[in-house]
Amino acid sequence: MQLEFISVFGIITGVIARFWPVWIALAVIMVPSYVYKKKLGLYGQLYDSGVGIAGLLICLFWLFTAIFASTISPFNPLQQLVVMKDALPGAIDPDTHKVFLFGGDKLARDVFSRMVYGSQIVLIIAPAATGFALMVGITLGLPAGYYGGRIDSVLSFLANLVLAFPVILLFYLLVTPGIMDTPIPYAMAGLFFLFPIIFFVVLFWTRFKNRPDRLYVLLAITLILGGWIYAGLVFDADPLGIVHIAPNQLNIFVAVVFASSPGVFRIVRGLVMDIKTRDYVAAAQTRGESPWYIMLWEILPNARGPLIVDTCLRIGYTTILLGTLGYFGLGLAPESPDWGTAIKDASRLLRAVIHPALPPTIALMSFVLGLNLLADSLREQSMKD
Known part of the structure; x- marks a missing residue:
C-alpha cells in the first residue's frame, strides 16, 4: 500500500501542536514565577540567569510531557499498525488518517508516542530513586561525619566497598534475571524504603518532642502515609491499588x-565534618541540644546548597544509567517505551533507517542537559549566598 506523507513544515507544526498542554503549563508556571521571582527565594533566583531559565524550561518541559503524555500522544505506545512498519516521518495512517510524526519503528509503532510515554518512565524512576538514595545517604552520612570514630570507620568502609564495584557490572549483577527471581531485590527494597520513614520520625521527634500535640499528629501522618507507601512498594499490598511498582522496575529502583x-x-x-566546627553548632551544643537535633536542624539546612546541586546532577546520571540499562536490555520489559530500550531497538537497523533512533536520543540528551544547566545555575546561586 502506498503511504501518503506530510511536508517537513507540517511535521514541525504538528509536533508543536501536539505539545499544546505543555506550552500552557509552562506559561502558567514560568511567567508568574518570573514576575514574582524576588519573593520566591532560591527558585526565584534561577530566573536571574539565562542558564537557570534554560535549565528550568527544559526540565519543566519534560515534566509536563510526562504528566500530559496521554493527551499529547496520538497513539498508544504499544499499538502496532502493520502498514506503518519502518514508515518515514510524516507518514499518514491510511485507516485512521493520523500522522506518524516521527515515523514508525521496526514493530510498526509510533516513534513519537513512544518517545512521549518514555518520559513517564524516566521521570518516575530517576527522581524517585535519587530521592531515596538521598534519604539513605543523609541518614547514614550525618552520624558518620558528626560522631567520627568507629561509626565513621564502619560506615565509610561499607560505602567504599560499594563504590569499588564498576557501576555497570554492579547493575548487571543486580538486574539480571537470576537475581530478579530471588527475594534479594525485595529484601533490599524493604531495607532502603525504611530510611525515609526513620528520617522523618527522627526529624519530627527532635524538633517537637516538647510539643506533644503537634508531635503526635506529625508522627501519625508519617507512619500511616509511610507505612501505606512501604506496603505498596515492597509487598504490593496497597488495598487501594494506588501505590504499585512492577517487579522489573523495582529491581532497577533498588x-x-x-x-x-x-x-x-x-x-x-x-x-558535616566541615559544618560541625561552626559557631552556631557550638552554640546549640551549649544549649544542651541532642546530637540528632543538631545534625538535622543546625547542620543539614546549612548543607542544602551542595546537596541540591548534587541531586540535580545525580538525577541526570541516573537518567543516563537507565538509558544504558535499557540499551543492554536489562531490567525493563522489552516492549517498554523508555528511551534506552527505544534506542537499542532502533540501533539494530541504524544503517537502514535512522529516524527511530533520533527522537529518544535527543530526548535523553536534552533532559540531561537541562538538569546540568539547572545544577550549574544552582551552584552559582549557592556560591553567591
Whole structure:
C-alpha cells in the first residue's frame, strides 16, 4: 500500500501542536514565577540567569510531557499498525488518517508516542530513586561525619566497598534475571524504603518532642502515609491499588538506590565534618541540644546548597544509567517505551533507517542537559549566598 506523507513544515507544526498542554503549563508556571521571582527565594533566583531559565524550561518541559503524555500522544505506545512498519516521518495512517510524526519503528509503532510515554518512565524512576538514595545517604552520612570514630570507620568502609564495584557490572549483577527471581531485590527494597520513614520520625521527634500535640499528629501522618507507601512498594499490598511498582522496575529502583547512596553518603559526611566546627553548632551544643537535633536542624539546612546541586546532577546520571540499562536490555520489559530500550531497538537497523533512533536520543540528551544547566545555575546561586 502506498503511504501518503506530510511536508517537513507540517511535521514541525504538528509536533508543536501536539505539545499544546505543555506550552500552557509552562506559561502558567514560568511567567508568574518570573514576575514574582524576588519573593520566591532560591527558585526565584534561577530566573536571574539565562542558564537557570534554560535549565528550568527544559526540565519543566519534560515534566509536563510526562504528566500530559496521554493527551499529547496520538497513539498508544504499544499499538502496532502493520502498514506503518519502518514508515518515514510524516507518514499518514491510511485507516485512521493520523500522522506518524516521527515515523514508525521496526514493530510498526509510533516513534513519537513512544518517545512521549518514555518520559513517564524516566521521570518516575530517576527522581524517585535519587530521592531515596538521598534519604539513605543523609541518614547514614550525618552520624558518620558528626560522631567520627568507629561509626565513621564502619560506615565509610561499607560505602567504599560499594563504590569499588564498576557501576555497570554492579547493575548487571543486580538486574539480571537470576537475581530478579530471588527475594534479594525485595529484601533490599524493604531495607532502603525504611530510611525515609526513620528520617522523618527522627526529624519530627527532635524538633517537637516538647510539643506533644503537634508531635503526635506529625508522627501519625508519617507512619500511616509511610507505612501505606512501604506496603505498596515492597509487598504490593496497597488495598487501594494506588501505590504499585512492577517487579522489573523495582529491581532497577533498588539497584539505583544501592549504587547512588554511597556517593551521597560521602558528600554529606564531608559537609558535616566541615559544618560541625561552626559557631552556631557550638552554640546549640551549649544549649544542651541532642546530637540528632543538631545534625538535622543546625547542620543539614546549612548543607542544602551542595546537596541540591548534587541531586540535580545525580538525577541526570541516573537518567543516563537507565538509558544504558535499557540499551543492554536489562531490567525493563522489552516492549517498554523508555528511551534506552527505544534506542537499542532502533540501533539494530541504524544503517537502514535512522529516524527511530533520533527522537529518544535527543530526548535523553536534552533532559540531561537541562538538569546540568539547572545544577550549574544552582551552584552559582549557592556560591553567591
